[in-house]
Amino acid sequence: MMTTGEVTIDSIAAGGDGVARLDGLVVFLPRTAPGDRGVAQITQRGRLARGSLVRLTSPSPERVEPRCLHYTRDRCGGCQLQHLAYDAQLKAKAQIIRDSLERIAKRMPPPFEVRRSEREWRYRRKLTLAIRRAPGRDDEWIAGLYPFDQPSRVFALDDCPITHPDVLDVWRQVLAARECLPSAGELRASVRVAPDGATFVIEGGTSWPRRDEFVAAVPALASIWWVSARGLRRLVHGTTAAQAPGASFSQVNAEVGDAVRERVLATVLARAPRSVIDAYAGLGHTAMSLESAGVPVTAIELDAAASAWCGSRLAPPSRALTGRVEDLLPQALPADVVVLNPPRAGVDARVTEALENAARTLRAVVYVSCNPATLARDLARLPSFRIAALAAFDMFPQTAHVESVCELEPVAA
Numbered sequence: 001m002m003t004t005g006e007v008t009i010d011s012i013a014a015g016g017d018g019v020a021r022l023d024g025l026v027v028f029l030p031r032t033a034p035g036d037r038g039v040a041q042i043t044q045r046g047r048l049a050r051g052s053l054v055r056l057t058s059p060s061p062e063r064v065e066p067r068c069l070h071y072t073r074d075r076c077g078g079c080q081l082q083h084l085a086y087d088a089q090l091k092a093k094a095q096i097i098r099d100s101l102e103r104i105a106k107r108m109p110p111p112f113e114v115r116r117s118e119r120e121w122r123y124r125r126k127l128t129l130a131i132r133r134a135p136g137r138d139d140e141w142i143a144g145l146y147p148f149d150q151p152s153r154v155f156a157l158d159d160c161p162i163t164h165p166d167v168l169d170v171w172r173q174v175l176a177a178r179e180c181l182p183s184a185g186e187l188r189a190s191v192r193v194a195p196d197g198a199t200f201v202i203e204g205g206t207s208w209p210r211r212d213e214f215v216a217a218v219p220a221l222a223s224i225w226w227v228s229a230r231g232l233r234r235l236v237h238g239t240t241a242a243q244a245p246g247a248s249f250s251q252v253n254a255e256v257g258d259a260v261r262e263r264v265l266a267t268v269l270a271r272a273p274r275s276v277i278d279a280y281a282g283l284g285h286t287a288m289s290l291e292s293a294g295v296p297v298t299a300i301e302l303d304a305a306a307s308a309w310c311g312s313r314l315a316p317p318s319r320a321l322t323g324r325v326e327d328l329l330p331q332a333l334p335a336d337v338v339v340l341n342p343p344r345a346g347v348d349a350r351v352t353e354a355l356e357n358a359a360r361t362l363r364a365v366v367y368v369s370c371n372p373a374t375l376a377r378d379l380a381r382l383p384s385f386r387i388a389a390l391a392a393f394d395m396f397p398q399t400a401h402v403e404s405v406c407e408l409e410p411v412a413a
Contacts, residue, residue: 001036001043001044002041002042002043002044003041003042003044004039004041004042004054005023005039005040005042006021006022006037006038006039006040006057007022007027007029007037007038007039007040007051007053008020008035008036008037009029009032009033009034009035009036009060009288010034011034011092011095011099012033012034012084012092012095012096012375012400013028013096013143014096014099014100014372014400015080015250015400016030016031016080016081016399017030017032017050017080018030018031018032018033018034018036018168020040022040022042022049023215024047025042025044025048025049026047026049027040027048027049027050027051028040028048028050028051029050029051029052030052030148030149031053031080031083032053032078032083033059033060033062033063033083033084033088034060034062034088034092035059035060035061035062035063036053036056036058036059036060036063037056037057037058038053038054038055038057038058038237039053039054039055039057040052040054040411041054044360052061052124052149052375059245062084062085062088063083063084064082064084064085065083066079066082066083067082067121067161068082068159068160068161068162069158069159070145070157070158070160071083072157072279073159073403074145074147074155075147075148075149075150076145076146076147076148076155077145077146077147077149077151078145078160078162078197078399079162079398079399080148080398080399080400081372081398081399081400082398086116086120086270086397088242089394089397089398090113090114090116090209090301090394091114092393092400093114093392093402094112094113094392096116096372096392096400097109097112097114097372097392097402097404099372100372100373100375100376101372101375101376101379101387103376104376104377104380105375105376105377105379105380105381106140106375106397107376107386107387109377109387109390110387110389110390112390112391112392113392114392114393114394114402115256115259115391115392115393115394116394116397117253117255117256117393117394117395117397118256119253119255119397120381120397120398121161121162121397121398122161122162122163122164122165123162123164123252123253123255123256123397124160124162124163124164124167124253124275124396125164125166125167125192125193125194125251125252125253125254126167126191126192126193126252126253127160127163127167127168127171127190127191128188128189128190129143129144129145129148129157129171129188129189129190130143130144130145130154130186130187130188131143131178131186131187131188131189132154132186132187133185134185140300141175141178141179142154142155142156143156143157143171143178143180144156144173145157145160145190146156152211155296158237160349161398162396162397162398162399164193166193167191167192167193167198168197169220170191170193170198170200170218170220170221171267171298173217173218173220174189174191174200174218174221176217177213177214177217177218179210180210180211180213180214180216181202181205181208181210181219181227182202182204182205182206182208182211182226183205183206183207183208183209184204184205184229186204187202187203187204187205187380188202188203188204189201189202189203196222197221197222197223198221198222199221199222199224199225200218200221200223200224200225201224201225201226201227202224202225202226202227203226203227204227204228204229205226205228205229206229206230208226208236209377211226211236215236215237219272220275221237222238222324223235223237223380224236224237224238225237229298230376231311240379243401252395252396253395253396256393256394256395256403257395259393260368260393260395260403260405261285261286261289263391263393263405264286264339264366264368264405265286265289265290265293265340266388267364267405267407268290268295268337268339268364268366269290269293270293271336271337271363271364273336273337273363274295274296274336274399275295275296275297275298275335275336275337276295276296276297276298276336276337276338276339277297277298277300277329277332277333277335277337277338277339277342278290278297278299278300278339278341279300279325279329279338279339279340279342279351280300280301280325280340280341280342280343281299281300281301281306281307281310281320281341282301282306282308282310282341283301283306283310284299284301284306284307284309284310284311284313284314284320287299287309287310287311287314287318287320288314288342291314291315291318296317296318297314297319298318298319298320298332298335299311299314299317299318299319299320299321299323300320300321300323300328300329300332301320301321301322302322302323302324302325304322307320307321307322308320308322324348325340325342325347325348325351326347326348326351326354327350329350329351329354330350330354330357331356333354333358333361334361334362335358335362336360336361336362336363336364337362337363337365337366338355338358338362338364338365338366339365339366339368340365340366340367340368341368342369342371342374343370344370344371344374345371345374345376345379346371346374346377347374349379349381352378352381353381355382355385356381356382356384357381359410359411359412360410360412361387362410363409363410364388364407364408364409365382365385365407365408365409366405366406366407366408367379367405367406367407368403368404368405368406369403369404369405369406370395370401370402370403372402372404375404375406379380379406379408382408384411384412385408385409385410385411386408386409386410386411387406387407387408388407388408388409389406389407390404390405390406390407391404391405392404392405393405
Protein backbone atom coordinates (compact mmCIF):
# COMPACT_ATOMS: atom_id res chain seq x y z
CA MET A 1 0.00 0.00 0.00
CA MET A 2 1.38 3.40 -0.99
CA THR A 3 0.57 6.56 0.96
CA THR A 4 1.86 10.11 1.32
CA GLY A 5 2.47 11.82 4.64
CA GLU A 6 4.43 14.41 6.56
CA VAL A 7 7.44 12.99 8.42
CA THR A 8 10.16 14.10 10.82
CA ILE A 9 13.42 12.15 10.78
CA ASP A 10 14.40 11.00 14.28
CA SER A 11 17.63 9.07 13.70
CA ILE A 12 19.83 7.12 11.27
CA ALA A 13 19.40 3.35 11.02
CA ALA A 14 22.04 0.74 10.28
CA GLY A 15 22.52 0.97 6.53
CA GLY A 16 22.21 4.76 6.53
CA ASP A 17 18.49 5.36 6.06
CA GLY A 18 16.73 7.99 8.12
CA VAL A 19 14.05 6.74 10.52
CA ALA A 20 10.66 8.41 10.98
CA ARG A 21 7.40 7.35 12.59
CA LEU A 22 4.01 7.93 11.01
CA ASP A 23 0.71 6.69 12.46
CA GLY A 24 2.47 3.92 14.36
CA LEU A 25 4.62 2.91 11.39
CA VAL A 26 8.42 2.88 11.41
CA VAL A 27 9.44 4.41 8.10
CA PHE A 28 12.92 4.17 6.54
CA LEU A 29 13.87 6.99 4.17
CA PRO A 30 17.24 7.11 2.38
CA ARG A 31 19.28 10.31 2.08
CA THR A 32 17.57 12.02 5.02
CA ALA A 33 19.06 13.62 8.14
CA PRO A 34 17.94 13.68 11.78
CA GLY A 35 15.76 16.77 12.13
CA ASP A 36 14.61 16.82 8.51
CA ARG A 37 10.91 17.55 8.02
CA GLY A 38 9.13 16.93 4.78
CA VAL A 39 6.57 15.04 2.74
CA ALA A 40 7.33 11.41 1.92
CA GLN A 41 5.85 8.81 -0.39
CA ILE A 42 5.63 5.61 1.64
CA THR A 43 5.13 1.95 0.83
CA GLN A 44 4.01 -0.19 3.76
CA ARG A 45 5.06 -3.78 4.43
CA GLY A 46 3.62 -5.05 7.70
CA ARG A 47 4.59 -2.75 10.58
CA LEU A 48 7.56 -1.37 8.67
CA ALA A 49 7.63 0.91 5.67
CA ARG A 50 10.06 2.38 3.19
CA GLY A 51 9.73 5.66 1.43
CA SER A 52 11.34 8.55 -0.35
CA LEU A 53 11.32 12.22 0.52
CA VAL A 54 9.45 14.03 -2.23
CA ARG A 55 9.60 17.48 -0.62
CA LEU A 56 11.90 18.80 2.10
CA THR A 57 9.99 21.50 3.99
CA SER A 58 12.46 22.09 6.83
CA PRO A 59 16.04 20.82 6.41
CA SER A 60 18.04 19.58 9.38
CA PRO A 61 20.92 21.77 10.62
CA GLU A 62 23.06 18.64 10.24
CA ARG A 63 22.44 18.51 6.49
CA VAL A 64 25.22 19.56 4.07
CA GLU A 65 25.67 19.66 0.31
CA PRO A 66 27.18 16.33 -0.89
CA ARG A 67 30.62 16.71 -2.45
CA CYS A 68 30.18 13.95 -5.05
CA LEU A 69 28.14 14.74 -8.16
CA HIS A 70 27.22 11.05 -8.49
CA TYR A 71 25.67 11.00 -5.00
CA THR A 72 22.72 13.11 -6.11
CA ARG A 73 22.79 12.96 -9.91
CA ASP A 74 23.12 9.16 -10.14
CA ARG A 75 21.94 8.20 -6.63
CA CYS A 76 25.19 6.28 -6.15
CA GLY A 77 24.89 3.49 -3.61
CA GLY A 78 28.57 3.54 -2.61
CA CYS A 79 28.03 6.21 0.05
CA GLN A 80 25.00 6.70 2.28
CA LEU A 81 25.84 9.72 4.46
CA GLN A 82 27.44 12.39 2.28
CA HIS A 83 24.47 14.66 2.99
CA LEU A 84 25.39 14.70 6.72
CA ALA A 85 28.04 16.91 8.32
CA TYR A 86 30.98 14.79 9.47
CA ASP A 87 30.33 15.23 13.21
CA ALA A 88 26.72 14.20 12.58
CA GLN A 89 27.95 11.08 10.79
CA LEU A 90 30.05 10.11 13.82
CA LYS A 91 27.13 10.72 16.16
CA ALA A 92 24.84 8.61 13.97
CA LYS A 93 27.31 5.73 13.86
CA ALA A 94 27.69 5.73 17.63
CA GLN A 95 23.92 5.55 17.95
CA ILE A 96 23.76 2.67 15.46
CA ILE A 97 26.17 0.69 17.66
CA ARG A 98 24.27 1.54 20.86
CA ASP A 99 20.91 0.64 19.35
CA SER A 100 22.21 -2.72 18.09
CA LEU A 101 23.74 -3.68 21.43
CA GLU A 102 20.70 -2.62 23.43
CA ARG A 103 18.06 -4.02 21.08
CA ILE A 104 19.69 -7.25 19.87
CA ALA A 105 22.26 -8.16 22.53
CA LYS A 106 20.27 -6.70 25.45
CA ARG A 107 23.53 -5.13 26.68
CA MET A 108 24.06 -1.59 27.91
CA PRO A 109 27.36 -0.47 26.33
CA PRO A 110 29.86 1.59 28.30
CA PRO A 111 30.42 5.22 27.22
CA PHE A 112 32.33 5.51 23.93
CA GLU A 113 32.76 7.76 20.92
CA VAL A 114 33.50 7.00 17.29
CA ARG A 115 37.08 8.00 16.57
CA ARG A 116 37.22 10.21 13.50
CA SER A 117 39.25 9.35 10.43
CA GLU A 118 42.22 11.55 9.61
CA ARG A 119 40.85 11.68 6.08
CA GLU A 120 37.16 12.33 5.48
CA TRP A 121 37.83 12.09 1.72
CA ARG A 122 40.31 10.34 -0.59
CA TYR A 123 41.02 7.58 1.92
CA ARG A 124 39.98 4.41 0.04
CA ARG A 125 42.87 2.34 -1.28
CA LYS A 126 40.57 0.05 -3.23
CA LEU A 127 37.82 0.68 -5.77
CA THR A 128 35.64 -2.01 -7.33
CA LEU A 129 33.65 -1.20 -10.47
CA ALA A 130 31.10 -3.02 -12.60
CA ILE A 131 32.03 -3.09 -16.30
CA ARG A 132 29.32 -3.63 -18.89
CA ARG A 133 28.75 -3.21 -22.59
CA ALA A 134 26.85 0.00 -23.32
CA PRO A 135 23.19 -0.66 -24.28
CA GLY A 136 23.08 -1.28 -28.01
CA ARG A 137 26.84 -0.67 -28.33
CA ASP A 138 28.88 -3.88 -28.17
CA ASP A 139 32.00 -1.88 -28.98
CA GLU A 140 31.70 0.41 -25.93
CA TRP A 141 32.22 -0.32 -22.23
CA ILE A 142 30.62 1.43 -19.24
CA ALA A 143 32.54 1.19 -15.95
CA GLY A 144 30.93 2.44 -12.80
CA LEU A 145 28.72 1.81 -9.78
CA TYR A 146 25.07 1.10 -9.02
CA PRO A 147 22.29 3.51 -7.97
CA PHE A 148 21.14 2.62 -4.44
CA ASP A 149 17.54 2.27 -5.64
CA GLN A 150 18.24 0.56 -8.98
CA PRO A 151 20.94 -2.09 -8.43
CA SER A 152 20.51 -3.61 -11.89
CA ARG A 153 21.73 -0.43 -13.61
CA VAL A 154 25.34 0.81 -13.86
CA PHE A 155 26.23 4.46 -14.32
CA ALA A 156 29.59 5.60 -15.69
CA LEU A 157 31.88 6.84 -12.92
CA ASP A 158 33.69 10.14 -13.47
CA ASP A 159 35.18 10.49 -9.98
CA CYS A 160 34.86 9.01 -6.51
CA PRO A 161 35.82 11.58 -3.84
CA ILE A 162 36.34 8.98 -1.12
CA THR A 163 38.88 7.09 -3.25
CA HIS A 164 42.59 7.87 -3.15
CA PRO A 165 43.92 9.60 -6.30
CA ASP A 166 46.51 6.83 -6.84
CA VAL A 167 43.71 4.29 -7.21
CA LEU A 168 41.82 6.49 -9.65
CA ASP A 169 44.97 7.07 -11.69
CA VAL A 170 45.43 3.32 -12.11
CA TRP A 171 41.74 2.89 -12.98
CA ARG A 172 42.09 5.50 -15.74
CA GLN A 173 44.94 3.49 -17.23
CA VAL A 174 42.82 0.33 -17.02
CA LEU A 175 39.88 1.97 -18.76
CA ALA A 176 42.11 3.36 -21.47
CA ALA A 177 42.93 -0.28 -22.29
CA ARG A 178 39.41 -1.62 -21.80
CA GLU A 179 39.22 -3.07 -25.32
CA CYS A 180 41.89 -5.55 -24.19
CA LEU A 181 39.84 -6.89 -21.27
CA PRO A 182 38.49 -10.48 -21.20
CA SER A 183 35.76 -11.32 -23.69
CA ALA A 184 32.41 -10.93 -21.89
CA GLY A 185 29.25 -8.86 -21.75
CA GLU A 186 29.74 -8.10 -18.06
CA LEU A 187 32.84 -7.91 -15.87
CA ARG A 188 33.66 -6.87 -12.33
CA ALA A 189 37.08 -5.55 -11.39
CA SER A 190 38.95 -3.91 -8.55
CA VAL A 191 42.10 -1.85 -8.20
CA ARG A 192 43.90 -1.87 -4.87
CA VAL A 193 46.98 0.19 -4.17
CA ALA A 194 49.26 -1.05 -1.39
CA PRO A 195 52.86 -0.26 -0.42
CA ASP A 196 54.08 -3.12 -2.64
CA GLY A 197 52.27 -1.80 -5.72
CA ALA A 198 48.89 -1.84 -7.43
CA THR A 199 46.88 -5.02 -7.85
CA PHE A 200 44.11 -5.56 -10.39
CA VAL A 201 41.53 -8.34 -10.01
CA ILE A 202 39.17 -8.93 -12.95
CA GLU A 203 36.20 -11.29 -12.68
CA GLY A 204 34.27 -12.74 -15.63
CA GLY A 205 34.75 -13.97 -19.15
CA THR A 206 35.85 -17.37 -20.41
CA SER A 207 38.78 -16.24 -22.56
CA TRP A 208 41.28 -13.38 -22.55
CA PRO A 209 42.87 -13.28 -26.00
CA ARG A 210 44.37 -9.77 -25.60
CA ARG A 211 45.79 -10.33 -22.13
CA ASP A 212 49.39 -9.56 -23.10
CA GLU A 213 48.29 -6.31 -24.75
CA PHE A 214 46.48 -5.31 -21.57
CA VAL A 215 49.52 -6.05 -19.39
CA ALA A 216 51.72 -3.93 -21.65
CA ALA A 217 49.19 -1.09 -21.70
CA VAL A 218 48.89 -0.78 -17.91
CA PRO A 219 52.48 -0.77 -16.53
CA ALA A 220 51.28 0.61 -13.17
CA LEU A 221 49.95 -2.84 -12.21
CA ALA A 222 52.35 -4.93 -10.12
CA SER A 223 50.04 -7.94 -10.27
CA ILE A 224 46.95 -8.96 -12.22
CA TRP A 225 44.55 -11.70 -11.17
CA TRP A 226 41.84 -13.15 -13.37
CA VAL A 227 38.83 -15.01 -11.96
CA SER A 228 37.15 -16.55 -15.01
CA ALA A 229 33.43 -17.20 -15.37
CA ARG A 230 34.22 -20.81 -14.45
CA GLY A 231 35.49 -19.64 -11.05
CA LEU A 232 39.15 -20.37 -11.77
CA ARG A 233 41.49 -17.82 -10.17
CA ARG A 234 45.01 -17.35 -11.47
CA LEU A 235 47.82 -14.86 -11.46
CA VAL A 236 48.34 -13.67 -15.04
CA HIS A 237 50.93 -11.02 -14.28
CA GLY A 238 53.28 -10.46 -11.35
CA THR A 239 56.52 -11.64 -9.87
CA THR A 240 55.24 -14.27 -7.44
CA ALA A 241 51.95 -15.72 -6.24
CA ALA A 242 52.89 -14.44 -2.79
CA GLN A 243 51.50 -11.06 -3.85
CA ALA A 244 47.97 -12.39 -3.54
CA PRO A 245 47.63 -12.23 0.26
CA GLY A 246 48.80 -8.63 0.39
CA ALA A 247 46.28 -7.61 -2.21
CA SER A 248 43.45 -9.40 -0.45
CA PHE A 249 44.01 -8.27 3.11
CA SER A 250 45.56 -4.78 3.08
CA GLN A 251 43.36 -2.15 4.71
CA VAL A 252 41.16 0.06 2.56
CA ASN A 253 41.71 2.93 5.02
CA ALA A 254 45.28 2.31 6.15
CA GLU A 255 45.48 4.97 8.88
CA VAL A 256 42.32 3.88 10.64
CA GLY A 257 43.25 0.23 10.15
CA ASP A 258 46.50 0.89 12.02
CA ALA A 259 44.58 2.59 14.84
CA VAL A 260 42.25 -0.41 15.17
CA ARG A 261 45.19 -2.80 15.30
CA GLU A 262 46.92 -0.69 17.95
CA ARG A 263 43.78 -0.76 20.06
CA VAL A 264 43.53 -4.53 19.72
CA LEU A 265 47.17 -5.05 20.68
CA ALA A 266 46.94 -2.75 23.71
CA THR A 267 43.74 -4.45 24.85
CA VAL A 268 45.21 -7.94 24.53
CA LEU A 269 48.54 -7.11 26.16
CA ALA A 270 46.80 -5.41 29.09
CA ARG A 271 45.49 -8.86 30.02
CA ALA A 272 49.11 -10.15 30.35
CA PRO A 273 48.31 -13.30 28.36
CA ARG A 274 50.52 -16.36 28.19
CA SER A 275 48.79 -17.50 25.01
CA VAL A 276 46.51 -15.92 22.41
CA ILE A 277 44.34 -17.22 19.58
CA ASP A 278 44.04 -14.82 16.63
CA ALA A 279 40.92 -15.99 14.77
CA TYR A 280 40.18 -14.77 11.24
CA ALA A 281 43.84 -13.78 11.26
CA GLY A 282 44.22 -12.68 7.65
CA LEU A 283 47.91 -12.12 6.93
CA GLY A 284 48.64 -12.37 10.64
CA HIS A 285 49.82 -8.82 11.32
CA THR A 286 48.20 -8.90 14.76
CA ALA A 287 49.59 -12.36 15.45
CA MET A 288 53.11 -11.30 14.46
CA SER A 289 52.92 -8.18 16.62
CA LEU A 290 51.83 -10.23 19.62
CA GLU A 291 54.61 -12.72 19.03
CA SER A 292 57.10 -9.84 18.88
CA ALA A 293 55.79 -8.81 22.31
CA GLY A 294 56.68 -12.28 23.63
CA VAL A 295 53.21 -13.87 23.48
CA PRO A 296 52.79 -17.28 21.77
CA VAL A 297 49.97 -17.08 19.21
CA THR A 298 47.83 -19.51 17.28
CA ALA A 299 46.59 -17.81 14.09
CA ILE A 300 43.52 -19.30 12.38
CA GLU A 301 42.70 -18.28 8.79
CA LEU A 302 40.64 -19.93 6.04
CA ASP A 303 42.54 -18.39 3.11
CA ALA A 304 45.38 -20.83 2.45
CA ALA A 305 47.74 -18.29 0.88
CA ALA A 306 47.30 -15.83 3.74
CA SER A 307 47.69 -18.58 6.34
CA ALA A 308 50.89 -19.81 4.69
CA TRP A 309 52.20 -16.24 4.58
CA CYS A 310 51.50 -15.83 8.28
CA GLY A 311 52.88 -19.25 9.23
CA SER A 312 56.16 -18.57 7.45
CA ARG A 313 56.68 -15.55 9.71
CA LEU A 314 55.80 -17.15 13.04
CA ALA A 315 58.28 -19.14 15.10
CA PRO A 316 57.35 -22.06 17.39
CA PRO A 317 55.52 -22.33 19.69
CA SER A 318 53.44 -19.86 17.65
CA ARG A 319 51.69 -21.44 14.68
CA ALA A 320 49.21 -20.84 11.88
CA LEU A 321 46.24 -23.14 11.29
CA THR A 322 44.41 -23.17 7.97
CA GLY A 323 40.68 -23.72 8.03
CA ARG A 324 37.37 -22.46 9.34
CA VAL A 325 37.44 -20.90 12.79
CA GLU A 326 34.38 -22.87 13.87
CA ASP A 327 36.20 -26.11 13.04
CA LEU A 328 39.61 -25.25 14.51
CA LEU A 329 38.88 -23.06 17.54
CA PRO A 330 37.80 -25.88 19.88
CA GLN A 331 41.07 -27.76 19.32
CA ALA A 332 43.15 -24.54 19.55
CA LEU A 333 41.75 -23.74 22.99
CA PRO A 334 42.61 -23.26 25.82
CA ALA A 335 44.12 -19.79 25.61
CA ASP A 336 44.14 -16.71 27.81
CA VAL A 337 42.76 -14.35 25.15
CA VAL A 338 40.89 -14.91 21.87
CA VAL A 339 40.86 -12.24 19.18
CA LEU A 340 37.94 -12.40 16.74
CA ASN A 341 38.03 -10.37 13.52
CA PRO A 342 35.28 -11.92 11.37
CA PRO A 343 33.72 -10.66 8.13
CA ARG A 344 30.44 -8.72 8.17
CA ALA A 345 28.45 -11.93 8.69
CA GLY A 346 29.97 -12.31 12.15
CA VAL A 347 30.95 -15.63 13.69
CA ASP A 348 29.37 -19.05 13.35
CA ALA A 349 27.27 -20.23 16.32
CA ARG A 350 29.89 -22.95 16.94
CA VAL A 351 32.45 -20.21 17.67
CA THR A 352 30.36 -18.64 20.42
CA GLU A 353 29.58 -22.11 21.74
CA ALA A 354 33.30 -22.88 22.03
CA LEU A 355 33.92 -19.58 23.81
CA GLU A 356 31.07 -20.23 26.22
CA ASN A 357 32.55 -23.63 27.04
CA ALA A 358 35.94 -22.00 27.67
CA ALA A 359 34.64 -19.02 29.67
CA ARG A 360 36.15 -20.25 32.96
CA THR A 361 39.68 -20.32 31.54
CA LEU A 362 39.58 -17.26 29.28
CA ARG A 363 40.74 -13.87 30.50
CA ALA A 364 39.16 -11.98 27.62
CA VAL A 365 37.71 -12.06 24.13
CA VAL A 366 38.55 -9.11 21.87
CA TYR A 367 35.96 -8.86 19.10
CA VAL A 368 36.74 -6.62 16.11
CA SER A 369 33.50 -5.93 14.25
CA CYS A 370 32.56 -4.14 11.03
CA ASN A 371 28.85 -4.81 11.53
CA PRO A 372 27.10 -3.74 14.78
CA ALA A 373 24.11 -6.02 14.10
CA THR A 374 26.13 -9.23 13.86
CA LEU A 375 28.34 -8.15 16.76
CA ALA A 376 25.20 -7.74 18.86
CA ARG A 377 23.81 -11.09 17.70
CA ASP A 378 27.05 -12.84 18.66
CA LEU A 379 27.17 -11.11 22.06
CA ALA A 380 23.66 -12.37 22.72
CA ARG A 381 25.12 -15.88 22.31
CA LEU A 382 27.77 -15.16 24.98
CA PRO A 383 25.84 -14.81 28.25
CA SER A 384 28.94 -15.78 30.28
CA PHE A 385 30.73 -12.58 29.15
CA ARG A 386 30.21 -8.89 29.81
CA ILE A 387 31.42 -5.85 27.90
CA ALA A 388 34.53 -4.55 29.65
CA ALA A 389 35.31 -1.80 27.13
CA LEU A 390 34.18 -0.59 23.72
CA ALA A 391 35.97 1.56 21.13
CA ALA A 392 34.70 2.58 17.69
CA PHE A 393 36.50 3.85 14.60
CA ASP A 394 35.28 5.56 11.45
CA MET A 395 36.97 3.34 8.89
CA PHE A 396 34.69 4.49 6.05
CA PRO A 397 33.64 8.17 6.25
CA GLN A 398 30.61 9.16 4.15
CA THR A 399 29.22 5.62 4.46
CA ALA A 400 27.10 3.95 7.15
CA HIS A 401 29.82 1.43 7.99
CA VAL A 402 31.59 1.60 11.35
CA GLU A 403 34.33 -0.49 12.96
CA SER A 404 34.36 -1.37 16.65
CA VAL A 405 36.63 -3.18 19.11
CA CYS A 406 34.65 -4.82 21.90
CA GLU A 407 36.54 -6.23 24.90
CA LEU A 408 34.65 -9.02 26.67
CA GLU A 409 35.55 -10.63 29.97
CA PRO A 410 33.95 -13.54 31.81
CA VAL A 411 31.16 -12.44 34.13
CA ALA A 412 32.94 -14.16 37.04
CA ALA A 413 36.20 -12.24 36.38
